[in-house]
Amino acid sequence: GRQAGPRLSPSLDSTGAVVWRLPLRCTPHCVSYLPWADCYALAVSARQPLHAMHTQAEHAAESAPAAAPPPLPPGPPPAFSPDCASERLPSDSAAVEGDAWELRLLCGDSWAALGTHRMEKDEWLLALKTLRVHSLPRTAAAFTSGQPGGHPGFGSGPRRTRNILAVGTGLSKPEDATASGRLLLFAIVPGTEGVSEPRCALRLVCAHQLRAHVTAVAVLHSMVLAAVGTRLILFALRDSMRTGRTGGEGAVDGAGGISLDVDVDGGTLGGELEPVGIFDAAMWTVSLSTLNSYVLLADAVRSVRLLVWRESSLNFEGLAVDAVDRSANAAEFVVDGRSVSLALADEAGALHLLAYAKAERDLAQGGQRLQDRAAVQLGTPARAMARVALPSPAELAAAAAAVFGGLTPALPQRLGLLLALTDGGAALLCPLAPAAFRRLALLQEKLVKALPHAGALHPRGFRAHRTGARSAVVLAAALDGTLLGAYAALPVGAQERLAAQVGTRRSAVLTDLEEVAAAAANLF
Numbered sequence: 309g310r311q312a313g314p315r316l317s318p319s320l321d322s323t324g325a326v327v328w329r330l331p332l333r334c335t336p337h338c339v340s341y342l343p344w345a346d347c348y349a350l351a352v353s354a355r356q357p358l359h360a361m362h363t364q365a366e367h368a369a370e371s372a373p374a375a376a377p378p379p380l381p382p383g384p385p386p387a388f389s390p391d392c393a394s395e396r397l398p399s400d401s402a403a404v405e406g407d408a409w410e411l412r413l414l415c416g417d418s419w420a421a422l423g424t425h426r427m428e429k430d431e432w433l434l435a436l437k438t439l440r441v442h443s444l445p446r447t448a449a450a451f452t453s454g455q456p457g458g459h460p461g462f463g464s465g466p467r468r469t470r471n472i473l474a475v476g477t478g479l480s481k482p483e484d485a486t487a488s489g490r491l492l493l494f495a496i497v498p499g500t501e502g503v504s505e506p507r508c509a510l511r512l513v514c515a516h517q518l519r520a521h522v523t524a525v526a527v528l529h530s531m532v533l534a535a536v537g538t539r540l541i542l543f544a545l546r547d548s549m550r551t552g553r554t555g556g557e558g559a560v561d562g563a564g565g566i567s568l569d570v571d572v573d574g575g576t577l578g579g580e581l582e583p584v585g586i587f588d589a590a591m592w593t594v595s596l597s598t599l600n601s602y603v604l605l606a607d608a609v610r611s612v613r614l615l616v617w618r619e620s621s622l623n624f625e626g627l628a629v630d631a632v633d634r635s636a637n638a639a640e641f642v643v644d645g646r647s648v649s650l651a652l653a654d655e656a657g658a659l660h661l662l663a664y665a666k667a668e669r670d671l672a673q674g675g676q677r678l679q680d681r682a683a684v685q686l687g688t689p690a691r692a693m694a695r696v697a698l699p700s701p702a703e704l705a706a707a708a709a710a711v712f713g714g715l716t717p718a719l720p721q722r723l724g725l726l727l728a729l730t731d732g733g734a735a736l737l738c739p740l741a742p743a744a745f746r747r748l749a750l751l752q753e754k755l756v757k758a759l760p761h762a763g764a765l766h767p768r769g770f771r772a773h774r775t776g777a778r779s780a781v782v783l784a785a786a787l788d789g790t791l792l793g794a795y796a797a798l799p800v801g802a803q804e805r806l807a808a809q810v811g812t813r814r815s816a817v818l819t820d821l822e823e824v825a826a827a828a829a830n831l832f
Contacts, residue, residue, distance in 0.1 A: 338436045345496040346416035351433040353409045422506040435476030442530035443468045444546040476522030489521040514579040526596035535593035542585040548578030587624035595638045606639035628676040640693035643723040644739035653690035656774040682785035683775040690727040698722040698827045744820040750810035
């Protein structure tokens with residue numbers, strides 16, 4: 309299960325791009341990039357055989373001499389019983405396999421293995437994310453609510469900014485055992501100069517024991533937000549008051565965690581997690597996303613929930629929930645200038661855009677409800693989302709000034725949404741300007757009728773499959789990039805005719821499509 313060396317084999321995929329394949333000898337589950345160290349953290353697992361276990365009865369049966377079968381009773385044979393047919397004798401030996409999980413650190417340029425950290429027995433790695441948090445000094449006051457100007461924790465003494473790798477785990481136990489998990493914080497420290505060691509390595513900062521599985525982690529107000537079972541817990545990282553052994557098992561602190569010392573700025577510093585706020589939110593949290601003081605929670609049973617963190621009172625406040633109970637895989641904020649939407653990817657392979665309308669409140673249904681604004685079928689479920697920066701306003705303004713020879717006003721910032729699909733593909737959700745959206749929406753209606761489709765399948769019917777949309781307005785709010793991309797492959801005459809039918813020019817349509825293509829090209 310270990311990588312012996314960076315044996316990379318280049319190959320060409322169907323698009324002609326060079327793909328480098330790294331033999332891991334195990335199953336990768338999630339990956340996180342560490343930009344300050346140019347490394348990748350990878351969570352992997354491998355099946356390992358365990359020794360066969362024999363019960364005392366089986367040992368006794370093997371050692372006892374074979375006895376003669378009892379004589380059959382007189383009379384007709386007994387009737388056939390289905391219950392007896394389903395019984396199976398226990399086998400003499402059974403090969404049992406278990407999953408062994410570990411965290412690997414890979415170099416970003418050579419893909420060499422820089423370090424590993426093995427999880428405990430029957431411990432599964434469920435969450436992995438890179439965070440940038442502030443740590444409290446050892447002598448800082450405890451967090452208390454109702455303080456003027458916020459809590460005194462971060463205001464007393466200097467703050468230390470620490471780049472950490474947060475890992476959430478859960479122990480696989482029988483049903484009669486109490487569930488438990490851990491929240492692990494790792495630091496990336498440089499290697500020793502003059503010694504044949506990797507240029508950086510993993511160092512455990514804190515291992516906090518919890519009474520439930522840690523399924524998601526995020527950063528909120530420079531603190532660590534973790535989904536622990538059915539609750540959300542916000543932790544503040546405090547400098548360790550007790551020194552441990554670097555690279556050893558560590559010393560158990562008073563908060564139920566293990567603190568280790570790591571090299572930071574030429575010294576040694578550990579960490580402890582201090583609970584700040586708790587909120588009972590969901591059934592099974594699969595992803596957490598934060599934007600300023602807002603938290604978007606995706607639940608595998610109860611869809612999504614929007615929360616806000618009140619720093620003055622140190623508590624969470626529920627703002628809205630989804631009106632429909634969907635099986636959510638991931639959720640993320642979509643930022644387009646001053647407008648913010650909520651994206652939800654469900655198990656049916658649909659992508660929903662939800663809006664938070666503060667004026668619409670229904671207390672009879674348990675609070676405010678999120679409203680559907682757009683829905684589209686992706687064809688395969690999306691498991692993860694990430695906000696990505698599209699071309700900045702300065703770049704677009706400079707390009708427009710170079711073309712038209714004049715100055716253009718500053719454009720609002722746009723953040724796209726990158727989706728990882730279960731079939732190995734990727735999708736990009738790109739916000740459009742109102743004028744460009746209207747042109748492309750009219751063009752899409754014409755392309756549905758002008759182009760031949762495989763198997764006579766209707767594109768709009770496919771994009772509406774299993775979305776649960778109740779109105780045509782919701783389905784028309786999302787455009788099909790695959791269908792619009794076919795416009796560029798048409799002859800010039802056909803392009804001009806379709807552009808004239810929607811009341812625009814061919815150059816304007818191509819400009820809109822090129823902007824979307826340029827945004828996707830910057831990502832790959």
